[in-house]
Amino acid sequence: MPSGSKVLKLAAVALLAVAVLAFPSIAPNPYILSAGVLVVYYAVLATSWNFVGGFTGYISLGHGALAGLGAYSTGILVAKAGLPPFLALAAAGAFVGLLAVPIGLAALRVRGASFVIVSISLVLILLLVFQSWSSVTGGSRGLVVPRPFQLTRPEHHRIFYFLFAGLLALAVLAWWLIDRSRFGLGLKSIREDEDKAEALGTATYAYKLIVFVVSAVFTALAGGLYALWFGDLDPVFQFSILTGSYLVLMALLGGVRQLFGPVVGALIVGIALEFFKVEYGDTPLHLVATGLLLALVVLFMPDGVLPAIADLIKRFGRSDRTSIREVSAAELREQRLQNAGGTK
Amino acid sequence: MTLETTGLSKAFGGVTALDGASVSFHQGEVNALIGPNGSGKTTYFNCVTGMIKPDGGTVSYQGRDLTGKAPHRIARAGIGRTFQLCRTFPRMTALENVLSAVPPTGLIGGLRSARGRAEIERAMGWLTRLGIEHLAGSEARDLSWGQQKLLELAGVLMAEPETVLLDEPAGGVNPALLDRIGVLIRELNAEGRTFVIVEHNMDLVMSISDHIVVFDRGRPIAEGPPSQIRTDERVLGAYLGV
Incomplete structure (x- = not known):
């Protein structure tokens, strides 16, 4: 019987x-709808990031680069090789x-802060490569990806909203x-x-590598789908x-141990980012706000919003559930009373 | 054939921790590894279990060469270990701590539920045997020091190692628990497990060991049954400086 x-x-x-x-049916105008697409895109990315960040605790700031690789691979395969868009997307994921595999083999040798630095360097190296290699990537002028559908x-x-939602469902399911698996444990x-x-016998290096590859594939698929949706790629973005920092913020904010933590985080941060862009335009104020939010989360809700809410519900709904210490203290009192009764 | 090292050596910077340690432990017995602080006992454990790579020498177990192998391979060869400062997974429940000691092999095994009935029964069996089954649902970080030591041992035993290395099982443990740990080690040994124990509590060492190896300055200086070690002049010299 399922519990309450x-x-x-x-x-x-x-x-x-x-x-x-x-x-999509209740979105009042195309702008709001496009903002919705962006939020679901972020939700897929944050969930993909959480395969590495949530399970192994390795904080990657380089996942933006994996999304970029997926976007450019898809874009180049469509624009230059003339592949059908969704075949190109699958090929880019693979x-x-x-x-x-080689990226993970190199990066996962180091832990903690060193891993963070390595993941940042991945972004910087790829930025240089994609800016300079203009014969293939279009360089700083960008790459125009033809749209897959002739639609309004x-x-x-x-x-694309529904395509991203489908990918999100797949990532969440994975x-x-x-x-719940032994691999996950x-x-x-x-x-x-x-x-x-x-x-204890866990082949840690292999475990980390496998989950890194899974994470990379989902990240790349999200990036590729973005390329087909947005239609214009620029190495700087x-x-x-x-991008990687946003993903970390989203996952931490929602809760990295929770299945839907990154989704909830993406919802909050994604909407906040759009709001700041609309209200304050091109000022760097949205960066200040994001930084502030990250600091507040780390300080006051290190486990994220979802566990904080769960704790709140527990506090209001507390009934016969108590901590171990309280139980043993009560037992102790009872024992003492019994002993006192026995010696009388 | 049993756990055996020849000429094992390791230096940290200019400090020699192991200086050509050749030791052969007795299979099926409770072996103790004693020696003054800094004599290389923990470094020896770390080299044997692959946590650090020795500079020279060999480690072999049941005829297999394990020198320089990854720790998880050595664990899977049948050697389990506990750590000097007891290590558990703090934000996992006691049950999950024990369950994670049987890592899966292969894709199908890996995707099976972590809460398989057979595994849970076995894990609860170990928790019960160590007297902490009532804490199965508590996170390890909420347990007391003694309970954490028992939990770490339960995890190691879950993997069914033939040989168990214990690094200071009596460290920071109250006298009542100390007696229980002593009895437990003898029981587990009677069931066929080989033990190698690093320990400073001489009462415990003398009462449960069959065979004692004494380290000083990174190499064995004496070995034999407790009665012999107790009166060995080199041992007294190393410990008391006489």
């Missing part, structure tokens, strides 16, 4: 799914997955599968104490450390 909290969880998931699916602008947004033991996990 399980029913509540399922209901929340169903509600989220309905809200996501209903959004290509970045393969490329993630609102229809175009609408279709994360859920790993989360191994990954989480790496997050807790990598040397200890290794001493595709290979930007900001």
Whole structure:
């Protein structure tokens, strides 16, 4: 029999799914719809990031580069090689997955802050490559990717909204599968104490590499879909450390241990980013706000919004559930009373 | 054939931690590895289990050469270990801590649920045996020091190692628990497990060991049964400086 909290969880998931699916119909204008596409795009990226960040605790600031690789691979295959758009997308996913093996082999040798630095360097190196190699990438002038459908602008947004939502569902499903699996338990033991996990027989290096490749494939697919949707790629935006930083903020804000943590984070940060861009235009104020938000999250909600809400619900709904210490203290009192009664 | 090292050496910078340690432990017995602080006992454990690579020498186990192998391969060869400062996975429940000691091999095994009935039963069996089954749902960081030591041991035993290396099982443990740990080691040994124990508590060492190896300055200086070690002049010299 499913427990009360399980029913509540399922209901929340169903509600989220309905809200996501209903959004295009209630969006008042194409701009809001396009902002919705962007938010779902971020949700896919943040969930993909969380395969590495959430399970193993390796904080990558370089996932923007993997998305950029996926975008450019798709774009180049369509624009220069003339491949059908969605075949190009699949090929780009496979290509970045393969490329993630040597990248992961190099980057996952180091831990903690060193890994963060290596992941940043990945973005910077690729930015230089894609800016300079203009015969293939179009360089700083950018790359125009032909649209896959001949549709009006609102229809175009609408279709891509659902494509991104489908990819999001796939990523969430994959994360859920790993989360409950023995492989996932191994990954989480790496997050807790990598040397200890290794001493217990977990092949930590292989585990990290596998999940890095899975993460890279989903990230690249999201990037490729973005290329087909947006239709114009610029190295400065595709290979930007900001993208990776946004993903970290979203995942941390929502909660990296929660299936829907990154989605909730993307919803909050994505909407906030759009709001700041509309209200304050091109000023760097949105960067200040994001930085402030990140600091507040790390200081006050290190586990994210979702666990904080769960704690709040628990506090209001507390009944017979108490901590271990309280139980043992109560037992102790009872024992003492019994002993006192016995010696009388 | 059993756990055996020949000429194992390791230096950190200019400090020699292991100086050609050749040791052969007795299979099926409780072996103790003792020696003054800094005599290389923990470094020896770390070299044997692959946590650090020795500068020279060999490690072999049941005829297999394990020198320089990755720690998880050595663990899978049947050597389990605990750490000097007990290490558990703090933000996992006690049950999950024990369950993560049987990492899967292959894709199908990896995608199976982490909460398989057989595994949970086995894990609960170990928690029960160590007397901490009532804490199965608590996160390891909420357990007391002694409970964490028992939990770490439960995890190591879950992997069914034939040989168990314990690094200071008595460290920071209260006298009642100390007795229990002593009894437990003898019981587990009677079931066929080989133990190698690094320990400073001489009462425990003398009461549970069959065979004692004494380290000083990175190499063995004496070995034998407790009765012999107790009166060995070199041992007294190393410990007391006489």
